[in-house]
Amino acid sequence: MLFSRFFAHTSREVPSDAKIASHRLMLRSGMISQTASGIYCWLPLAVRILDKISQIICEEQDRIGANRVYFTTVQPADLWIESGRYAAYGKEMLRIKDRKDGDFLYSPTNEEQATDVFRKYVKSYRGLPVLLYQIHWKFRDEIRPRFGVMRGREFLMKDGYSFDISFEDATRTYEKVFKSYLTIFRRVGMLPIPVQADSGAIGGNMSHEFQILANTGESTIYYDKKLLEASDDELMTTFAVTDEKYDPQSVATQEKDLMISKGVEVGHVFHFGTKYSKAMNTFVLNEKGDKIFPEMGSYGIGVSRLVAAIIEASHDERGIIWPEAVAPFDVTILNLHVNNAICCEIAEDVYRAISASVRYEVLYDDRNITVGEKLMDADLIGVPWQVIVGSQKAQRGVVELKNRKSGEVKEMSPTEVIGRFMG
């Protein structure tokens, strides 16, 4: 990709209303453009990141047998009246009248529609288990949207819904999704901390939030040091709570070697039993012909929020440091002197060579701007590897390979750089 033809307009200005690093950096790198309070256009750099995250989510969800769908964003009020949530949801629900004065709403979540789709098709225990998910846009009419896409009104979310014949089966599904979520967050380069979101993990409802550690996070997490070395199964029960649930007086707390960290909530898994299947009279027949109300769970990842959370967890004073798995490009080539023939030749050779591999996406900064601007933009945008082509070094037949994360810079020949990626 030629930067001169890429719609990413960076800025040195620090927007005054942007209180947190991710909001500032997403605006400054030209990732998002606000259209109204809490409503943002996602520009090409950001779209590439959403795609990478979505791809990882789909791979991991498909692996556990989840089936991808698109629920509708506009939904009839009737479904929500049936579940009892239409009145209960309050002003966060964006309510809509269509041209025939029918009551609709913009989906904030999809327990109702998932249950409705399920009941149209599945009538027998043989059709279970079912695990449906989507990655789609939602709307919650927050009273005070803030922190950019971290707490926006229109947002991209992965949401999933499970249907099982028994509590035991539902527990197994819950565990499968729990592990899948750990894998997803690790694959995007983050350390996920699952915190107990409900009192009793066994017997009653199960619920965990997934927090990503970030010094600037809005949650405070208290967790057993063992958690950092726990296996995926142990993670479900290892002590970890947010400040809302933290009780320094409790014996459970005092016995532990506690760590305290800041985090950002990026996911939530929830078993809620037959709440919706009963309310919406959704049942299957078992082998004996008895009506069984499926045990349900729902599972969410805030995809657009995760983009911001990754930035909170991975940035420095110069800009974003993308983990390789979700970076918008793998390599950026900085041609510092686009009017210098040697620089152009070297930069274009390296660009062509590395771009030839399907493994690497390359951003070639061919813009006619100052050296300082070009270097600052590269650090701001945060592509993992920079190949810096300047006229003096180019004359000596060398370029610099810089790692954005470590800051390490190595001089090498263009051939060595190409070999580093294509070898």
Added chain:
Amino acid sequence: MLFSRFFAHTSREVPSDAKIASHRLMLRSGMISQTASGIYCWLPLAVRILDKISQIICEEQDRIGANRVYFTTVQPADLWIESGRYAAYGKEMLRIKDRKDGDFLYSPTNEEQATDVFRKYVKSYRGLPVLLYQIHWKFRDEIRPRFGVMRGREFLMKDGYSFDISFEDATRTYEKVFKSYLTIFRRVGMLPIPVQADSGAIGGNMSHEFQILANTGESTIYYDKKLLEASDDELMTTFAVTDEKYDPQSVATQEKDLMISKGVEVGHVFHFGTKYSKAMNTFVLNEKGDKIFPEMGSYGIGVSRLVAAIIEASHDERGIIWPEAVAPFDVTILNLHVNNAICCEIAEDVYRAISASVRYEVLYDDRNITVGEKLMDADLIGVPWQVIVGSQKAQRGVVELKNRKSGEVKEMSPTEVIGRFMG
């Protein structure tokens, strides 16, 4: 993919309100589920097809330098008041009040938001040309939604917007997108007919609709026989119009060797000059410092509609016949006797072997249903290749390879089938 774990529930029932083939077949194959008039959930089979089409669109749009974004679905009325379309759009626009009584709407198209994003970032002629596109959900509150997703209210669309410094540059962009659209429609397996949607192709506004030939289409197209052998450039000017514009008395018409076909409109390209850039006071400075209002165009493909259009163009009395490029799976393996050990062994061997290739996605029908149901479902769903494993032939060490389109069936050994795909 095991069919027993795949959320695709077929039906023999022909829905009485489904008037056209694509609507009936999408419902019968379990691709879509209606939630309200003109509003459909897209189920796993259909999501796979949307993905394939979207992938082809992105590849071809990226190839011509288009930049992918996500505009917002909820947009402030202010933008549309500025362009003059807020009042003009009428009841097809789904209007929304947020919790603070602000006026919003669900995007039916994005000329306004594209212009707004453009003007925030591009101030100089050096930033041109710009071509932004997205694949995203839109809403048009049709008074009479009908024909399933062919004329739904919530729909998936690719829409793109171009900004050029001059009419000449805009013409070049228009031609690039025009050719890209031809490639896209051909790659999804269709024959596109571009029809002149406006009187003068030269000088004034340019506009073409893309029609896909289908006997059941709602448009009638009159076109010069030469069109079938025209090059991509010639296609822009070769005579082709829909019945609305057809004038049997005109000399231009009488001179031609005319063909008449039925078609479905699936795309539209439109040059509209400075209409929105002027209305929204959006300009760049040229080399001399003069204000220039960019020449704009917009370009749409109805992605969800295209799914239905492909079915209209490619089905028979037994079901859908997917073109290979957009088929939900490449191969389906029908184990006709899942309680027969030899059938299971052969079917699973073939399944494992072909699935091992990244080139092929395989649906293994392992469901415990009757032979007739299984064969009918395979023809209904329309995967291009069927590997049919029945007990009698299996005992002789052979299976059948059936081509869904031609209906041709060949007996061969499992090894030969595997070789056919993996060779």
